[in-house]
Amino acid sequence: MLWACIRLPHLALDAVLRDVDDRAHPLALVTGPAQLRTLLSVNASAAEAGLRPGMRLTAANALCAQATLRDHDEQRDARAHRFLAAWAYRHSSLVSAQWPGAIVLEASASFRLFGPWPQLEAKLRRELDALGFQHRIALAPTPRAAQVFAGLRDGYALSDRNALAPTLDRVPIRRAALPDEAGVRLHRMGIGSLKELRELPRDGIRRRFGLPLLEHLDRLYGIADDPLDCYQPPDHFDSRVELGYEVESHQALLFPLRRLVNDLAVYLSTRDGGVQRFVIRLEHEVLRREAGVREKSHTDVQVGLLAAERDASLLMDIARNRLEQASIDKPVVGLRLLARELPPFVPAARDLFDTRPSQAMPWPQLRERLRARLGDDAVYRIAPTGDPRPERAWRAAGIDEDAACNAPAPVRPPRPTWLLEHPVPLRQSGLRIVSGPERLESGWWDDDDVRRDYYVLETPQGQRAWAFADPGKRGEWMLHGWFA
Known part of the structure; x- marks a missing residue:
């Protein structure tokens, strides 16, 4: 070793x-x-x-x-x-x-x-x-x-273990890190090196300096095993920075916050784990003049992610955006970061020959940055509802919502990329029917019954429209969307 x-x-x-x-x-x-x-x-x-x-x-x-x-x-x-x-x-x-x-x-x-x-x-x-x-x-x-x-x-x-003893023998006694300042005492006694110390009778050393010095020498030279107190990382992260002055702006808190987030990233890498939720605690200390005492309080800024992460730059961007959204009503004298939920970290799968541009950002990181900057409700995904009516076939679903709970989308003919919010009349000559009709008849249960025949139409300019007409009234087109 x-x-x-x-x-x-x-x-x-x-x-x-x-x-x-x-x-x-x-x-x-x-x-x-x-x-x-x-x-x-x-x-x-x-x-x-x-x-x-x-x-x-x-x-x-x-x-x-x-x-x-x-x-x-x-x-x-x-x-x-x-x-x-x-x-x-x-x-x-x-x-x-x-x-x-x-x-x-x-x-x-x-x-x-x-x-x-x-x-x-x-x-x-x-x-x-x-x-x-x-x-x-x-x-x-x-x-x-x-x-x-x-x-x-x-x-x-x-x-080279064989060269250890000759090398240590030449070490000056005062610089040998001996316990209980024994090096200074030995130097005053005329002992100049570890070699001279080892040549002294061990029994005399034990009586004068105690057994710990002999044990130290044996462990130093590798004659005896050295049982060390090995470090074990804690199961949570808790770090604090005392500012030393009162801070009333978000900008002044970014420097200590960056240091805490970088330390958190180092800690996560030692555990080979990630963090999904942590707290930025803003510590306050206000002087109550009538009582003559300082009152301590704190404001917690909750930071939550949809998946475990440990990238320092990503965590810092999210923490900064959450901090900037919080209001600072009292001066801040200390900053603390606490992380107790530390789930395992699973890196995103990457191809061996990844052709993704160097400036591109993986979707999970982009998603978290958008949520932190725009708000939790500003980023969502589209989920099918199972309703055949196009205007009601989809709904906005939360990103963290379990996709397995959603109704599977039925297999239907292609739908347009751009769906209009409300159908509008399509009054244009020279339209050519590409495909259709596709009969949609539904909505009897909610008093919004529809009965339509949908067609894919091509305009003289080459555009492809998605339009419908009432059964038996082909030609009275209502435009509902455009294909890309």
Whole structure:
């Protein structure tokens, strides 16, 4: 087995930057007690302005007053960590997020699907860049070794298990990711590398540092199995973006909505499933002046599809149209997306040599876009009724209505493509009868009895008309439709 470790050195900062529209603006995360606020992390623009992690907040304000300051939220870090674990689950069935700031996945079983390690590594990096997370990646025969190598050199790959021990022996003790800060203590004792540590008596190490250090070494070198806490994707999607300011327009909500929908699409791909219904929750917070408290409420925007989908662009178009139809009566301070109905996803069947133009859209996607933009009742299909009278032979049926419940259309001679709403007299000379008559006699049960002889007529200009006359009165034509 070969394990890949993805280290996320700026997870907290990247989790915040994903919700920021202008990533080039100086931004810093702030942590610490109210009396001693310090900078935890800064983006590239803030670093160019002179801000550094560990700097006092007062000094940072004096140095770059225009920088945006955000409080560090450990729960947001945990949500981002879980999201990346779900993303990694797309590439391997063995994924672990048990170490902070790192994702470990078994890679060798995925080579047959994604290609050899260089191709899989390039794919991981492209997707992480698209998601907005800085990263370091390494490959090794054990997960702990991969974690160590990712911290030492980005892109390092070691697939030979026999070379694992000699390579690890050269790792500096302070950079070996030992538990409980044991690396710093050992360095102060004069131990410089893992090789020197392994040459010490194990009994002495156990008495001084405890059994966990010895277990860590055995798992690091592959001497003992490493039981990881493997990630299992949840059975629902629930993600939230805190806006940090009050929003009163639909346009300002599109950027965070797009991020949530893209995350939903990533989550669906990990489950190899789709979504048929989800909720966009607009969170409000209004100050009640008489009580002096902030009242929280929310507005739910329901998004429903006729079939399960997982295409990010389609879901975003539908969500945007549904959101634009909703009224925002109160300022929005947070956006949340919940999806609990996650049925299996069945891709549309395609021919091997598909000649469909590149700009053409499959009917299911076009149907959903039209419903979202025009309304649920604006898109319908035509269903037969079984009534022989042409003006009553069809009805408008819902798209989601079961076609099996409809009466089958009886076999009749061809009908015109263009059927007039009401028959009109056809007063034209030179008409030629192409076919007919077809006798239609019906409607006695609803006091709208009709008795007609229908003919297909050809005009001198070559047009084909569908007209009828009362029995025995051929020539007194009533036009009812035109053939294409």
